[in-house]
Amino acid sequence: MRVNAMRDVAAAVRGRRKELGLSQADLARRVGVSRAWINAVEAGKPRVEFDLVLRLLDRLHLRLDLVKPGNHGDVFKGRSVDLDAILDEYRDQ
Amino acid sequence: MRVNAMRDVAAAVRGRRKELGLSQADLARRVGVSRAWINAVEAGKPRVEFDLVLRLLDRLHLRLDLVKPGNHGDVFKGRSVDLDAILDEYRDQ
DNA sequence: CTATGAAGTCATCGTTCATTGACAAGGTGG
């Protein structure tokens, strides 16, 4: 499942926590954060610390994968020139 | 590639940025953060805001996937009871 | 050599984070 925002993490966390039959307090204790924080995360609070999220997902046995979306655009074999870069060139802000 | 800590993101970001031929300043402008922040991230600073990392990865066309590691342990078909949960039960802190 | 750009680092500052402790609302079981 792709992660576009904290809302995605929120859903996954809540679902998995219930799967494991844990209360927010249980989970908080295991992750080493406050129950209020768990609650905020599950509510989709956007600005949270990255490493805490990693610890949280780890305790839920969820993995975070970083993928470089395919150069499936290998239509023209020779020109592996970065299309991405060119596109970027014309995207502002 | 699995993300265990910010150091993993750091490596990916630096590599991808160079691939795209961007300077830290360029990237910072595109993500909407300070150059110092980009620099810190590439240095593996552990406590950074999650949503900023998401914006960063997005601008680099990198995707973050949340995966629930396989129930490849489907050896005994009937008992799909949560092994995870049981293991959790006996893991403290 | 000089100039320009990139990268690394620092101090300062205002903002936001996560924690703590407390309270209320909702459900469940005795």
Place this chain on the structure above:
DNA sequence: CCACCTTGTCAATGAACGATGACTTCATAG
């Protein structure tokens, strides 16, 4: 009914964040 647990929420506090501007170092180009 009451007791208990869970969840949601809040105010106050100290810690850490990210922005900014300045400075240094290093490399490359002119």
